[in-house]
Amino acid sequence: MVSLLDIIGPVMVGPSSSHTAGACRLGLLGRGLVGGTPDTAHLELHGSFARTGEGHGTDKALVAGLLGFRPDDDRIRTALDIAEGEGLKYTFDKTTVADDAHPNTVRMTLERGGRRATMVGSSLGAGRVRVTQIDGFPVEISGNYYTIVLLAADIKGSIARVTRILSDHDINIATLKLTRKHRGGDAFIVIECDDSAGEDVRDEIRGLAWVRWAMRLDKVGGA
Amino acid sequence: MYKALEEAIRDAESQKKTLAQVALACEAEDQGRTVDDIRASLARALVVMRSAVEQGMTGDLRSNSGLVGGDAAKLRTGPDGPLAGTPFRDILMRALAVQEVNAAMGVIVAAPTAGGAGVLPAVLTGLAAARGFDDEKLVDALATAGLIGAVIAERASLSGAEGGCQAETGAAAAMAAGSATEMLRGTPSQVGHATALAMQGTLGLVCDPLGGLVELPCVFRNATGSAIALSAIEMALAGITFAIPVDEVIDVMGEIGRTMDVRYRETAGGGLAATPTGRRLAKERLYQIKRE
Numbered sequence: 001m002v003s004l005l006d007i008i009g010p011v012m013v014g015p016s017s018s019h020t021a022g023a024c025r026l027g028l029l030g031r032g033l034v035g036g037t038p039d040t041a042h043l044e045l046h047g048s049f050a051r052t053g054e055g056h057g058t059d060k061a062l063v064a065g066l067l068g069f070r071p072d073d074d075r076i077r078t079a080l081d082i083a084e085g086e087g088l089k090y091t092f093d094k095t096t097v098a099d100d101a102h103p104n105t106v107r108m109t110l111e112r113g114g115r116r117a118t119m120v121g122s123s124l125g126a127g128r129v130r131v132t133q134i135d136g137f138p139v140e141i142s143g144n145y146y147t148i149v150l151l152a153a154d155i156k157g158s159i160a161r162v163t164r165i166l167s168d169h170d171i172n173i174a175t176l177k178l179t180r181k182h183r184g185g186d187a188f189i190v191i192e193c194d195d196s197a198g199e200d201v202r203d204e205i206r207g208l209a210w211v212r213w214a215m216r217l218d219k220v221g222g223a
Numbered sequence: 224m225y226k227a228l229e230e231a232i233r234d235a236e237s238q239k240k241t242l243a244q245v246a247l248a249c250e251a252e253d254q255g256r257t258v259d260d261i262r263a264s265l266a267r268a269l270v271v272m273r274s275a276v277e278q279g280m281t282g283d284l285r286s287n288s289g290l291v292g293g294d295a296a297k298l299r300t301g302p303d304g305p306l307a308g309t310p311f312r313d314i315l316m317r318a319l320a321v322q323e324v325n326a327a328m329g330v331i332v333a334a335p336t337a338g339g340a341g342v343l344p345a346v347l348t349g350l351a352a353a354r355g356f357d358d359e360k361l362v363d364a365l366a367t368a369g370l371i372g373a374v375i376a377e378r379a380s381l382s383g384a385e386g387g388c389q390a391e392t393g394a395a396a397a398m399a400a401g402s403a404t405e406m407l408r409g410t411p412s413q414v415g416h417a418t419a420l421a422m423q424g425t426l427g428l429v430c431d432p433l434g435g436l437v438e439l440p441c442v443f444r445n446a447t448g449s450a451i452a453l454s455a456i457e458m459a460l461a462g463i464t465f466a467i468p469v470d471e472v473i474d475v476m477g478e479i480g481r482t483m484d485v486r487y488r489e490t491a492g493g494g495l496a497a498t499p500t501g502r503r504l505a506k507e508r509l510y511q512i513k514r515e
Contacts, residue, residue: 002224002376004250004369005264007335007398008343011271014325015286015437017337018384052435052491055287055509057328072271077328103384125382126336 010127010221012071018104019049019056022123024076025220026106027065029131029143030119032217034112037088041066041110044095047103049123062106063090070220071127102130115213128221137179137188144222145174145192150205150214154180154187158210162189165204171195186212224249224373227470228401228415231370235411242401242411243363246370265365268332269358272321272344275331279320286326288508290438295320310353311453318345318449322442335372335381338388338437339395341445343368346399346452350406360406368402371418378470379477383430383489386480392441392448393425393476399448400455409460417459419469424451426472427479429487431494434505440495 012021031037043062045053053059057076064079067086075082083090097105102122109118120133131141134149141147148166152158159178166173172194180187197216205214224246225231235245247258254261278284282296298316306312321341325331331340347364350356372381375394380386400421401414409417425448433439465472486493495501 001253002373003254004224004246004261004366004373005268007369007372007376007381008265008268008365009332009334011268011330011332012337014328014331014337014340017333018382019437020328020337021333048435055434055436057287060328072330074328074330125384127333 006126010071012127013074013076016056017127018123018125019053019058020061020076021071021127022104022129023049023058023061023106024065024069024071025127025129025143026121026123026131027062028068028070028220029065029121029129029141029217030108030110030117031066031068033117033119033134033149033215034110034115035215036112037067037086038110038112039087039089041088041090041108042093043090044093044097044107046095046097046101046105046107049104049106050094059092063088066090066110134188137181139179139188139190140177141190141192141217142222143217143220145194146196146219147217148191148193148197148202148205148214149217150189151212152187152189152208153210153212154184155210158187159189161208162191162205165201166191166193166197169197169201171197171201224253224377225370226374226377228371228374228418228473229468229470232411232415241363241367242370242405242414243366246366262362262366265362265369266358268334268365269361271330271332273348275321275324275329276317276344276348278329279322279324280316284323284327284329286323286438287328288434288436288438290433290436290504290508291326291442292323294442295323310349311450313352314345314349314449314453315446317349318342318445319442321345322445326438326442334368335376335394335398336383336391338383338441339391339445339448341442342392342395342448342452343399343402345445345449346403347406350403354407356406364402364406367405367414368398371398371401374470375473375476378473380480385488386477387428387483387487388430388444389425389428389476390480391430392444393422393428395445396425396448396452396455397422399452400459403452403456404459407456407460413459415469416464417455419465419467419472420455420458420463421452422469422472422476423465423467424455426476429483429494430489431487431496432489432491433496433501434509435489435491435496
């Protein structure tokens with residue numbers, strides 16, 4: 001459904017809704033996966049991101065997102081300098097993520113404290129984004145909702161336990177998807193919510209014995 | 224949101240409302256928000272649009288590559304042309320101003336995209352300044368512009384990579400023409416004709432930026448797109464009608480975009496980007512960016 005405010009918006013730092021605003025949103029989602037500003041970030045750019053990214057400030061916008069800046073934050077312009085002060089060590093590389101990958105795609109390998117995560121995401125145009133892979137699991141995350149991602153042992157009734165926690169906290173679920181690499185293997189669960197889950201909710205989910213980890217991703221787009 | 228502009232026009236006529244009113248009512252229902260809340264969001268967008276216009280007129284902005292910048296100021300301080308002192312020249316200046324801010328990584332409102340972000344604020348704030356309209360009228364106009372853009376997104380495209388520049392500055396010109404016509408007391412039907420008249424003038428326009436950067440010719444396309452919007456407004460308010468219904472014009476823009484060679488869809492493989500000078504400038508400037 002197209003919203004008026006998708007058309008008259010977003011408010012953003014230029015010059016490109018796909019190469020700048022979208023890149024910043026992907027950085028924000030990556031930040032969520034490690035729970036804050038990463039210590040190190042290896043960013044591999046694919047396709048048009050690699051070819052015209054520097055001229056569009058894609059590098060600055062990705063780093064800005066990792067630092068927690070939103071697409072309308074004019075600190076995007078100086079994000080690479082700010083990263084140094086914040087202790088974020090970043091490296092860029094060009095790559096081919098896959099032959100059929102979207103032209104504006106980035107693969108991020110992030111580390112913060114002891115936690116390490118990899119994420120593949122694309123900028124689809126007009127600032128819209130899609131995360132397609134986390135730690136090798138295929139996913140589909142728009143960033144238009146408050147998203148909870150978790151990795152859990154594949155145990156019967158596990159989804160019911162997690163959704164109970166959310167309903168107890170009055171959090172409405174928009175979408176829920178489970179993927180696993182093979183039967184009996186770990187289940188990767190993505191829950192897109194209408195309402196923001198607090199740290200208490202996250203910690204309650206983490207407290208379930210069979211949950212290996214759970215993270216919250218910010219809502220970065222949508223009306 | 225509406226999927227056909229003609230349907231919105233029929234609703235507005237039968238309910239004796241403006242298109243802004245029917246668009247806001249529809250958005251409120253779609254999103255579960257109040258009309259006041261949506262108007263407040265549009266008012267915030269207007270503040271950003273104005274500040275981009277102001278910032279761009281100072282003239283000391285340069286894009287990342289140095290390819291564009293400083294031209295808005297020339298329309299303010301440079302020698303007179305035949306349109307000196309008219310809203311026309313003022314609007315061209317505003318369009319360049321916003322797009323120069325965008326190219327210099329300043330804050331703008333993507334409307335509908337960053338590459339076409341100059342047209343709508345230029346035409347709306349320029350005409351409002353000339354006529355002394357208040358912000359309420361501008362917020363209404365943004366709602367009408369959003370309606371037109373949503374219909375274009377639904378039926379065609381708002382992406383240069385998908386549909387060429389006709390889908391970016393062309394769509395922006397259509398949105399500006401329709402919404403400004405309503406702001407100037409045009410009827411819903413005249414809004415439809417203004418939108419169609421603007422869009423017919425940009426059909427087939429390719430997206431061919433040097434080096435793939437949102438700079439050249441994008442900055443100037445926002446100025447010429449504004450000129451097309453002003454032509455359409457003038458004709459529609461004079462009672463001129465366009466024989467092809469607006470939704471069919473939008474559909475054919477989508478069809479032209481889908482069949483447009485990939486060289487002309489933001490890849491820098493054709494058009495101005497592929498001219499000898501275009502290639503040379505892009506190579507020099509991209510090298511410049513890497514060195515900095």
